[in-house]
Amino acid sequence: xxxxxxxxxxxxxxxxxxxxxxxxxxxxxxxxxxxxxxxxxxxxxxxxxxxxxxxxxxxxxxxxxxxxxxxxxxxxxxxxxxxxxxxxxxxxxxxxxxxxxxxxxxxxxxxxxxxxxxxxxxxxxxxxxxxxxxxxxxxxxxxxxxxxxxxxxxxxxxxxxxxxxxxxxxxxxxxxxxxxxxxxxxxxxxxxxxxxxxxxxxxxxxxxxxxxxxxxxxxxxxxxxxxxxxxxxxxxxxxxxxxxxxxxxxxxxxxxx
Amino acid sequence: xxxxxxxxxxxxxxxxxxxxxxxxxxxxxxxxxxxxxxxxxxxxxxxxxxxxxxxxxxxxxxxxxxxxxxxxxxxxxxxxxxxxxxxxxxxxxxxxxxxxxxxxxxxxxxxxxxxxxxxxxxxxxxxxxxxxxxxxxxxxxxxxxxxxxxxxxxxxxxxxxxxxxxxxxxxxxxxxxxxxxxxxxxxxxxxxxxxxxxxxxxxxxxxxxxxxxxxxxxxxxxxxxxxxxxxxxxxxxxxxxxxxxxxxxxxxxxxxxxxxxxxxxxxxxxxxxxxxxxxxxxxxxxxxxxxxxxxxxxxxxxxxxxxxxxxxxxxxxxxxxx
Numbered sequence: 001x002x003x004x005x006x007x008x009x010x011x012x013x014x015x016x017x018x019x020x021x022x023x024x025x026x027x028x029x030x031x032x033x034x035x036x037x038x039x040x041x042x043x044x045x046x047x048x049x050x051x052x053x054x055x056x057x058x059x060x061x062x063x064x065x066x067x068x069x070x071x072x073x074x075x076x077x078x079x080x081x082x083x084x085x086x087x088x089x090x091x092x093x094x095x096x097x098x099x100x101x102x103x104x105x106x107x108x109x110x111x112x113x114x115x116x117x118x119x120x121x122x123x124x125x126x127x128x129x130x131x132x133x134x135x136x137x138x139x140x141x142x143x144x145x146x147x148x149x150x151x152x153x154x155x156x157x158x159x160x161x162x163x164x165x166x167x168x169x170x171x172x173x174x175x176x177x178x179x180x181x182x183x184x185x186x187x188x189x190x191x192x193x194x195x196x197x198x199x200x201x202x203x204x205x206x207x208x209x210x211x212x213x214x215x216x217x218x219x220x221x222x223x224x225x226x227x228x229x230x231x232x233x234x235x236x237x238x239x240x241x242x243x244x245x246x247x248x249x250x251x252x253x254x255x256x257x
Numbered sequence: 258x259x260x261x262x263x264x265x266x267x268x269x270x271x272x273x274x275x276x277x278x279x280x281x282x283x284x285x286x287x288x289x290x291x292x293x294x295x296x297x298x299x300x301x302x303x304x305x306x307x308x309x310x311x312x313x314x315x316x317x318x319x320x321x322x323x324x325x326x327x328x329x330x331x332x333x334x335x336x337x338x339x340x341x342x343x344x345x346x347x348x349x350x351x352x353x354x355x356x357x358x359x360x361x362x363x364x365x366x367x368x369x370x371x372x373x374x375x376x377x378x379x380x381x382x383x384x385x386x387x388x389x390x391x392x393x394x395x396x397x398x399x400x401x402x403x404x405x406x407x408x409x410x411x412x413x414x415x416x417x418x419x420x421x422x423x424x425x426x427x428x429x430x431x432x433x434x435x436x437x438x439x440x441x442x443x444x445x446x447x448x449x450x451x452x453x454x455x456x457x458x459x460x461x462x463x464x465x466x467x468x469x470x471x472x473x474x475x476x477x478x479x480x481x482x483x484x485x486x487x488x489x490x491x492x493x494x495x496x497x498x499x500x501x502x503x504x505x506x507x508x509x510x511x512x513x514x515x516x517x518x519x520x521x522x523x524x525x526x527x528x529x530x531x532x533x534x535x536x537x538x539x540x541x542x543x544x545x546x547x548x549x550x551x552x553x554x555x556x557x558x559x560x561x562x563x564x565x566x567x568x569x570x571x572x573x574x575x576x577x578x579x
Contacts, residue, residue, distance in 0.1 A: 005448040008500045008528035009556035013448065020493055050280040050496060052520045057496035059277070062531075062557045063564045072561050073554035148494060149283040150520035153392045157494075194392055211282075213382045213394040219282035 002087060004080045011059045012076070014038070014083055020053045020147065021187070024159040027054055028145055032224045037090030043082045044068050051223045052148040053157075058083060106226040109191070111140065111182050112237035113204040120170070120201035124184055128164040135203060136231055138162045144189065144227040154193035154211025154219035158227055161189045173199035180205045182229070193219075204229075207240035259323050260373065262406040266318035266360065270388040271377050271396035271408070272370070273309040279383055280519045286499060287387045287395075289370050290474060290515045290538035294331035296567070297432050298372035300574055301329035301349045301424075308376030308411070309386035311402075313369045315541070318360040322352045326413065327374040331428075333366020333436040333539050342423065347433030349424040366436025367541035375413035390474060391516060426577055428570060436539035441547045442512075443533050444502065445556055447525035452486045453504075460484060461502075461527065461548050466510070470542035474516035477540050483508035486524050497521040500529040500537070502548075512537060530556035532563055 003015040016034055017027045035051040038058060045065035050057050062075050070078045113121070113136045125132045144160035151157075166187045174197060177183075181192045183200030192198055193210035210220045221227065232240075262269075274295065275288025289295035289312055296306040311318075316335055329349045330337060337344045338359050344350040346369075352358055360369065379386050379397055388396025397408060427433065450458070466481035485508045497503060501513045503523035512529060513521075514537065529537055530551060540546055551559075 006445065006528075006553055007448070007496055007525070008498050009445060009530050009553060009560065011496065011498050013495055015495075048278045048280060050519065052495055053493050055493075055495050057280075059280070059498070062560055066557065066561050072557040075557050076553055148520060149281065150494065151283065151518055153279075153283040153285075153389075155283055196391075211392070213389075213392075217282055218279065218284065218383055222281065 002084065004083055006076060007057060010062055011057055012079060012083070013055050013057050014087070015055045017054045020159070024145065024147065028147060028159075028224055031056055033090050034087045035223070037086050038083065041082070041086035041089075043079070043086065045079075052150065104224055104226055106228065107221060108228050108230055109206050109208060110232040110236065110240065111204040111206050111229045112232050112234055113139075114234045114237070117181065117205035118203045120167075120183075121203045124165060124167045124201050124203060127167050130164065135165060138165055139189070139203065140229045140231045142228075144229075146221050146223050146225045146227060147188070148223055149219055149221065151190075152192070152194050152196050152211075153213075154221070156190055156210070156221045156225075156227070158189045159187075161187055163187075165189075167201050169199040170201060173197055177202065178205065180207060180210070182206060205237070207232075207237050207244065209244065258375075258410050258412075260326075260377075260408050260410055261321040261323070262318075262402050262404060262408065263321055263357070264317060264319040265402040265404050265406065266313060266316055268314035269318050269402040270312050270390060270400075271309050271379055271386060271402075272312040272388060273386045274307045275387050275515060276383055276385040276389075276395075280496070283519050284383060285389065285391070285516050285519060287389050287516050288385065289387075290368060290499075291332065291370060291435065291535035293432065293532075293563070293567075294435065294535050294538075295370040295372065297347070297428050297570075298329045298331045298370050299376075300571055301347065301428065302327040302372045302374040303578060304372055304374060304376050308372065309379065309396075310370050310372040310377060313360050313371060314367060316360040316362045316369075320358045322354060322356055322358070324354050324410075325415065326352050326410065328352055328358060328371060330360075330369050330371045331433040331435075332369025333363035334434065335363045335366075335369050336361035337369075339423075344423055345427070347427040347430070351422065363436070365438055366539035368538055373410060375411035378409040378411040389516070424577075426574075429566070432535075435535040437536060439547070440536050440540065440544065441549055442529045442537055443551045443556070443559075444527040444529050444548050445551060445553050447502065447527045449486070449492070449504075449524035449526055452488060452524055453484060453526060454487055457484050457486075461510075462550060465545040465547050468540045468542055468544045468546065469509075472540070472542065474514055476514055476517055477512040477537065479510045479512060479546070481509075484510055484526065492522050492524060494520045494522040495525075497525065498528070500531065500534055501525055502527040502529065512540075514538065530559065532556070532559045
């Protein structure tokens, strides 16, 4: 199933599947393949392409498309045809190279599940009728995939949370969540890269910087990545933070918090 | 080569045409909420269209220049003066070394965009000089301006003929003064349009919505008739964009602006068309706004027409200058 719908007058959403949760792996592979194909297709007038869960969105400049001698009334159809062709070409090739797509990275993320960082771990545990120690064990044993980066720059929405740990968002969101906080929101887990408001249940913190505007790419993770959490001690957490700070100081890079 | 911010006003930030190519990493487009207005102001002072300028919200800004520059602005109905001389929207004015440029409060509208010849010369971050206020990077130290800030200006060779006072030529009125006392925003249907019943849909076009004080560069929150969706079920998050009108379960629509998130899970009822985003950027708390539907083809036709006029204007202005 592929459906192309306008997102305003300068973007179209290419929906690859109707649902996500029933087959997250397959959905992500399909979406990422389409994402890659659409990037490679370099359709005239297309400015950027971005994946999210079940869809890929193609942002374009209608003026450039029209300058390519497309009548203003035909922009959407012209683009939809190009998009279908690009994605179809990808599907054909995909059949020949099964192991294919793009290489999927496995990224390990250290997390300190210390009480001080795990403000809501008791709520998660109570709901699952398990102990906080088991919450940590479940959370760090699973393998996740980045379904989408969004909300704030670099924020990964991770699919693959063990069902036991699913916990609704907090009724009253926190005004400020410290960077690196690892949380559970519904059936997903994620990491707050920046100080921001948020309603997810906090269960730990990573010393890694998930968004750094001075780096290319600026986000540590991208859609499709496989992710594992490994539990670290408070000492390791502090040591990593210290190390990151001193290497930053050495590079002489300045950061505004 | 610099400009001193004597008074930073309510909310002033460095903005250019925004960041494209990084939505995949959750980086918002950002940039001037009225990119077209900034492009026009840049042309008026002889800059590249994409040079960084200042976005001024509700005025109260005072700048002092340390060398001669040409300035121009587009936006709401602001009282702008170089020293004691009035600088109307869409006219180029010269500011001498030591002279002051002041923005008063707007009578109508909310924001304006100021271009200074040479541009604001901050380092680009992720390929743009825009300030991402939410994520605190880009622009001037990743934040809005404060009293006493000193902004670097780009090289400017000076005007070929000694600039005197204020230009007589100007840009079309709609471009430089998009703020309206009774704004009507044109929209096209969103993908979730059919998720609302016909009487709810009629409310969107038939009634006026009030702009909530809880509005910012991310979006304009609207109060008025409730817009309830037929099926309250969850949707899968997808991309959203400036102009998207999304409707959370509260039934109070939010019109997204330049700093909006890259993805959202609320129903997308409609999208304000690109040519009207400059009008949307002028909405301020208490304003009443109406919506009227156009086709996607019409949205594209209007955009193309404006761009053709802009092309002619660019040619005209280059003749003026030579």
